[in-house]
Amino acid sequence: MIDPSIVLPDDASFGPDVQPDYPGYRSTALRVPKRRLETLPEELHALDGPVFGEDALDPLDNDLTAGHAGEPLGERITVSGRLLDGDGRPLRGSLVEIWQANAAGRYHHEVDRHPAPLDPNFTGAGRCLTDDEGRWSFATVKPGAYPWGNHENAWRPAHIHFSVFGRAFEQRLVTQMYFPGDPLLAYDPIFHAVRDPRARETLVAQFDLAGAQPERSLAYDWDIVLGATPVET
Numbered sequence: 001m002i003d004p005s006i007v008l009p010d011d012a013s014f015g016p017d018v019q020p021d022y023p024g025y026r027s028t029a030l031r032v033p034k035r036r037l038e039t040l041p042e043e044l045h046a047l048d049g050p051v052f053g054e055d056a057l058d059p060l061d062n063d064l065t066a067g068h069a070g071e072p073l074g075e076r077i078t079v080s081g082r083l084l085d086g087d088g089r090p091l092r093g094s095l096v097e098i099w100q101a102n103a104a105g106r107y108h109h110e111v112d113r114h115p116a117p118l119d120p121n122f123t124g125a126g127r128c129l130t131d132d133e134g135r136w137s138f139a140t141v142k143p144g145a146y147p148w149g150n151h152e153n154a155w156r157p158a159h160i161h162f163s164v165f166g167r168a169f170e171q172r173l174v175t176q177m178y179f180p181g182d183p184l185l186a187y188d189p190i191f192h193a194v195r196d197p198r199a200r201e202t203l204v205a206q207f208d209l210a211g212a213q214p215e216r217s218l219a220y221d222w223d224i225v226l227g228a229t230p231v232e233t
């Protein structure tokens with residue numbers, strides 16, 4: 001359900017091949033493409049994207065609870081899934097990067113002035129390569145909600161930022177993963193900037209009790225499918 005206080009654009013103002021501007025999400029006006037979007041010609045699909053070798057990563061780069069003097073505060077979770085292409089085939093050896101706020105909703109970043117506590121044992125960034133089945137996994141803590149000043153009493157739902165490269169440059173994707181049952185989803189203009197309700201739901205991870213580690217952490221599962229990102233022409 002969409003909260004009625006969120007301003008929705010007129011559906012007639014854009015077609016399926018035009019990225020919608022979203023009036024309720026103020027800063028997106030400077031980011032959204034203004035011209036028609038088109039898929040790149042077939043011959044450009046084959047251009048290789050960046051390749052990262054195993055030796056470029058530390059084995060603990062995907063454990064955001066490690067690397068500090070102590071354990072971070074918050075609810076420990078494992079977030080994992082598969083990276084797939086549009087035909088459901090696994091994308092192997094592909095770099096997946098994440099960043100997030102700590103359990104109190106504060107980023108370890110100098111421009112974050114939210115007066116929630118920093119956690120000396122949590123920096124909030126990680127990365128890994130997908131395995132032969134396209135699987136990736138991170139150990140972390142559940143991020144807290146935080147205010148973001150977009151409108152009166154605006155709070156972001158808990159989310160984790162993702163950056164994936166895929167196999168070719170046109171598969172580059174920067175997105176956000178959300179948590180099921182979060183009451184703030186109904187009020188979030190960024191979440192609702194994805195207009196198709198079915199597409200929007202794909203941004204929400206599945207709770208995965210079978211993936212939980214007894215006495216250690218809960219788990220969420222979230223698959224990422226990379227199609228061809230259209231570009232401005």
Ligand SMILES: [Fe+2]
Pocket residue numbers: 101156159161
């Ligand atoms: Fe964020």
